Amino acid sequence: MRPDFPGYAYLPGKHPHPVRDPLGHSYQSDPVTVVTVEGSLSSNVFRRGIDLFNHGYYWEAHEAWEPLWHAAKQSAQHRLFFKGLILLAAAGVKIREGKRGAAARHAARAAGLFRQVALLPSRRFEAALGMTPAALAVEAEAATTFPTVLREPAPGRIPEPVFDFILAAKSESG
Incomplete structure (x- = not known):
């Protein structure tokens, strides 16, 4: 496991x-504060969320992105x-928990939001994700067709992602 990843991917009731x-992997960590949304898509906070998400740490990715959401009031x-x-x-957490209905609701709401973002002119989100918000909406909707049995991540091991895609920022020159 990479040393910068938590010791486990949090699942309610399991960890x-x-x-x-006090036994939590982030107990007494300093909270991340983001003051402005400017530069948020290239920030370490945003990229940390992507890294966590791509490696199956869905609760942790959610927590990484939340300060960015709060800072985006304007x-x-x-x-x-x-x-x-x-x-x-x-939705990733709910998929891992085997809660199909909740996972589908979260994924559908996410898809709807990505479609709204896609209606507004901007290429910065595509560069930040490696795909358009509209393409991510399609991926979010497809995420509800997950296998019946998911292996629980072994302690101390990076969990298997539940999504069939990754988020990957494009380089500035590409």
Whole structure:
């Protein structure tokens, strides 16, 4: 396991709560504060969320993106975008828990938000994700067709992602 990843991917009822339980992987960590949305798509906070998401740490990705969502009060487009990512991460948690209905609801809400973002002219989200918000909406909807049995991540091992796609920022030159 990479040393910068938590010791486990949090699942409610299966692991200690990361921040509230003294045994949690992020207990007494300093909270991340984001003051402005400017530069958020190239920030370490955003990229950390992508890294966590791509490696199956969905609750942790949600937590990484939440300060960005809170900071986006003045930008409706950013606010919709970050809320969509948070809901997609929540769908990942629900998929892993085997809660199909909740996973489908979160994924559908995320898809709807990504479609709203896609209606507004901007290529910055595509560069930040490696795909358009509209393409991510399609992926979010497809995420509800997950296998019946998912292997629980072994302690100390990186969990298997439940999604068939990855988020990958494009380089500035490409």
